[in-house]
Amino acid sequence: MSAAAYPPPRADAPLVVFDFDHTLYDGDSGSHLFAWLIRRNPLRVLVALLATPLLGPMVAFLPTRRRGISGYVWIGSFGVHRVREFDRVIDRYVAAHRQEIGRRLLPAALEVLAGHRAAGDRVVVATGAPPELARAILGFVAHEDVPVIGTAVGPRWGAVVATRHCHNEEKMRMLRERGYGxxxxxxxxxxxxxxxxxxxxxxxxxxxxxxxVALFRRVLPAGTPILNWGCRDRGGDAVAG
Known part of the structure; x- marks a missing residue:
């Protein structure tokens, strides 16, 4: 079904929010993008290797995650001075890796996404990846018109960095600011x-x-579905088909 074939969301329709990485996409799309950006230049590779003892633990630790991610984004995007220019780099990356990225989109997840859209639900994707990346990937499967809220980037020190990480409580704040509360x-x-x-x-x-899995069962309401939509190295109950 093409994007134009979905009915417009009803004003009183249920609001449905999808994460992107490991939900619609098998893997971390932002990490794949930034790894490609860094690998394009041997000097960037060297700088990334030297910085990883500092940046790696920062990414792993929630309070410093935005700064750690910003460090890798800065290394990968050095020489890119505007957000629009960075978006064009993202579009080139997606176009050059179309088959590989397409294989990472999870058919079971896309079926659920399409079902909500066909029902007239209001659907939004909220992701820690740059929004242009998620939009470009969703364009493979006629969902490029789905609203996407993602990590904001901005120019700094000759490159771009993450200025607002769409993650954890900040993701909820960004959703509410856009009327998705x-x-x-x-x-x-x-x-x-x-x-x-x-x-x-x-x-x-x-x-x-x-x-x-055990933590989710403990902190979420009893009966909360815990599903696997096709990530072979992840948990959850397998979905038929």
Missing amino acids: DIDIAYSDSTADLPLLHAARRPVVVNPKHAR
């Missing part, structure tokens, strides 16, 4: 999205890490 259903793989899952009337966990 009254959430009926939320789909996510990550414990970082517990604020989103708690805010939803019907949370759905998809493709969680095996080690996180």
Whole structure:
């Protein structure tokens, strides 16, 4: 079904929020993009290797994650001075890796996404990746018109950096600012999205890490679905087909 074939969302329709990485896309799309940006230049590779003892732990630790990610974004985008220019680089990356990226889109997830759209639900994607990246990838499967809220970037020191990371509580603040506060259903793989899952009337966990399944069962309402939509190295109950 083409994007034009979906009915416009009803004003009173349920609001459905999808995470992107490990939810609609098998993997971390932002990491794949930034790795490609860094690998394009041997000097960037060297700088990234030298910076990883500092940046790696920052990315792993929630309070410093935005700064760690910004460091890698800066290394990969050095020489890119405007957000529009960075978006064009993203579009080139997606076009050059179309087959590989297309294989990472999860058919079971896309079927659920399309079902909500066909029902006239209001659907939004909220992701820690740059929004242009998610939009470009969703364009492969006629969902490029779905609103996307993602990590904001801006120019700094001769490159671009993450200025606002769409992650954890900040993701909820960014959703509310755009008028997406009254959430009926939320789909996510990550414990970082517990604020989103708690805010939803019907949370759905998809493709969680095996080690996180018990935590989700403990902190989310009894009966919350914990599903696997096709990530082979992740947990959750397999979906038929």
